[in-house]
Every structure is written in C-alpha cells, then in structure tokens.
Amino acid sequence: MTNDGVINGSSGGYGGYEDERTFAALPPARGRGFAQTWWGRAWLKALEDTALESEQLKKGRRQARDGAVGAVSVRPGRITAVVRDRDGTAYRSDVLLQELTGDEWHRFLDMAVDRAGHIAALLDREMPPHLVEDAADAGVELLPGIGDLEPECTCEAWDLCPHTAALCYQVARLLDQDPFVLLLLRGRGERRLLDALQVRSAARAEPSAAAPKGVPEGVRADEAFAAAGILPPLPAVPRLPAEPGLPPSLDTETAPPQGIDGDVLEFLAADAAVRAHRMLAEALGAVGGQPLGELPGDPVLTAGQDAVRLAATARSALPAEVAARLAAGSGRERSGLELAVRAWRFGGAAGLAVLADDPVPDEVLARAEAQLAQDRDEGGRRRSRAAGAGRWTVPGAQAQLRVGADGRWWPFTRSSRGPWTPAGPPAPDPASALAGLLPEA
Structure with a gap:
C-alpha cells in the first residue's frame, strides 16, 4: 500500500x-x-x-x-x-x-496548456x-x-x-x-x-515558423534585477549553496530501458549540478554590484571538446563505461583522452588546440621566432630548436615549447619513449614557460 x-x-x-x-x-x-x-x-x-x-x-x-x-x-x-x-x-x-x-479530452488538454495555472493546480x-x-x-x-x-x-x-x-x-x-x-x-x-x-x-514552447518576428521571449534575470527600481517587487536573490547539489541516485532494482545507462545519467546530472552552481556564483557576483552587466558564458564547444571537458571536470573517478564513452566521443583512445584531460585542465579549449597542433597564424609564428631569438642560455646559445611549425624542443632536456594561436607559450615534457605531455599552464614568453622545466631557466 x-x-x-x-x-x-x-x-x-x-x-x-x-x-x-x-x-x-x-x-x-x-x-x-x-x-x-x-x-x-x-x-x-x-x-x-x-x-x-x-x-x-x-x-x-x-x-x-x-x-x-x-x-x-x-x-x-x-x-x-x-x-x-x-x-x-x-x-x-x-x-x-x-x-x-477523445475530442472532449483534446479540448480539455488544449484548454489546460493555455493556462499555466491549471497545470500547476493539477x-x-x-x-x-x-x-x-x-x-x-x-x-x-x-x-x-x-x-x-x-x-x-x-x-x-x-x-x-x-x-x-x-x-x-x-x-x-x-x-x-x-x-x-x-x-x-x-x-x-x-x-x-x-x-x-x-x-x-x-509543442507550444517550440518556436513556430509562422510566429511574428520581434516578439520578446522573456527577460534575463540579471537584466530584471538591474531594473529593480522600476519593476514591481522582485523575489529575494537566492543564496549560493556551499557546494553543488548531489544528483539523484538511479540505482534501483528495476533494469533501465535498453540503451540507457544509469552511471552515465548520474554522471551527466552531477556535471549539470556543478555548472549550475558555477553559473549561480557568477550571477550572484554580478548581482552584488548593481547595475548588473552581461554575465560571462561558456564558449561553444564541439562534441569532442565537450567530451574532454566532462572528463576533466568530473568530481570523482569515472566509471569504466563513462570513461569509454567519453573517449569515443572525443575521438580518442583512453590514453589519448588522458592527455586531452591534462591539456584541458591547464588551458581549456585552447590547451586542446595546442595539444592537437592546430594551425597557428603566420604572424604569430613570426613573433614567436623573434622571441626565441632572444631566449638564450648562460653561454649565449639558443635553448631550443625548431621541431615543426609552432614547436621548439630543448636538446637533452625532454622539454618542448609550443605556441598557441593567441601567442602564448605552452610547456610540454615526455619520458624517454612516451608522448609529449602538457606540463603546465601557458606563459607569455618562452623563459617563463620553461621556468618550471629547466633548473637553469
């Protein structure tokens, strides 16, 4: 019962x-x-x-x-x-x-969705x-x-x-x-x-092709609070929880429908909670200084980039099925996903671009060469040599510098036979990027 x-x-x-x-x-x-x-x-x-x-x-x-x-x-x-x-x-x-x-039910349902209060009452x-x-x-x-x-x-x-x-x-x-x-x-x-x-x-919420143009779709919360002086009383600004909320547990005795994985859904719910908490923190930071300005937003990511982001920002160890699906979604093997996660944690999407050797504008490469010409060791020798467009290695040190499209320098290291691995956040010049890799830098 x-x-x-x-x-x-x-x-x-x-x-x-x-x-x-x-x-x-x-x-x-x-x-x-x-x-x-x-x-x-x-x-x-x-x-x-x-x-x-x-x-x-x-x-x-x-x-x-x-x-x-x-x-x-x-x-x-x-x-x-x-x-x-x-x-x-x-x-x-x-x-x-x-x-x-059936016709009466159709009329009742159409009437109910026309008035939000009816659905709330039910x-x-x-x-x-x-x-x-x-x-x-x-x-x-x-x-x-x-x-x-x-x-x-x-x-x-x-x-x-x-x-x-x-x-x-x-x-x-x-x-x-x-x-x-x-x-x-x-x-x-x-x-x-x-x-x-x-x-x-x-269905009613979907924009209609026949809908008149210029109809407002609503007002952003920050804009509403910024105009609080000319609006009716607004609800109190919510308090920021100490940490993101926990997602609901989907571990039940009933098997999920075919194609649905409970671990994956819980993982996505946890990620949504973290992002919502961060967005609320950003919004409340803006609310603290009236008038509110434009709140920062997330960059638009590709599916592969977002798969790396999900893996990099996970709050706990990834279940095997989740890790496998994220690796596939990023277009990488598991080892490649680990490198990508490291790059993301140092620099987000820009770090991924440098890891993947994305093309760098010619003017950025020319400026990088000029900077390297001035970067010399105590004996007056250049500490790096070209290893490809936008790459310079340091002989005998298993260290490498890469320049990104924005002109920043990214340090990489590797073991004797392993791949080049991101070693830290970007720096504005070669010497600063090498400072943590070379004792004499």
Missing part, C-alpha cells in the same frame, strides 16, 4: 498507462463531513439531486460513516466496492459515469472552480450533473440503494484527497494525463 492509501494500480492495454486504481477501505467518518473540497461537494450534490428517495441517501450516508464500504476500485467509467449491511451481508455496488470522448492535486468553468466553456463537463451517476448493485434495487449511496459518499472522501480520481473515472489516469499535458506544453 502506498502513502495515499492506494493498494495497487493495474496497467491496461492503453500504452502501458494505468487504467485502474484501488483505494484501501477508509476508516469510519464519525464527526466529520464527507466532502471538504468544493469538487467533493459538487459530487455529492449530483448524487443528492439524482436520488428519488432521501431515505436511501440517509441509510447510505450512515453505512459509509460506519465504515461499511470496503476497498474502492476506480477505473474509466466505473467505481466499484463491496458494501456490507449491519448483518454482514455483502453486496457488490457500482456507480457508472460517462467517459469523455500538480498540486487541486481542481479550482475556474479550471472546471474553463473546461465547461470548452464543451467539457468534468463534474457529474443531475442524472449522470448511474447506480448498479447486487441487491437488485432498480435505482439508487443504500449500498451505492454509501459508495458515492466514500468516493467524495477520495475526491477530497485527489481530484485525479474524477479524471480517471472520466477516462484518463494521472500519468497518462500529465504526459499528454507535457507533450502539448513542449
């Missing part, structure tokens, strides 16, 4: 969505009304307006109050429960309500009057009206009997807790309904 009293839900044949919910028997309702919400009271009004004999309602209300109604099953078009008389005789009781048609398990009124304006009646509730009972009463009346009173209590009970009775379960709303909301 779940916390909301649901015993189970069965998946029907409609795309795997739930089409039935069963609620545990509720305790006696002594000393309280059956409906606290307005939609619960509207349900009872439909019941009471339908009843031909008030005596049957009184008996049913008494049975429901005494706890005579068992577990209640709710599915499209029907609610069912076993109701017991005082002598213990059990009767199966059903109450039927017409399901909405997520909060509320059914405010304006939602029902707007649905009615769209030709969709959610709440039952006079004569809409059709009773059936094994006591063989031809109309409403105490057992079906007791069931309706119990359903009013369920509706108080969760208006999705009514929506399921009308034909759509909660998950199916929310998924449909999400799909429609996403």
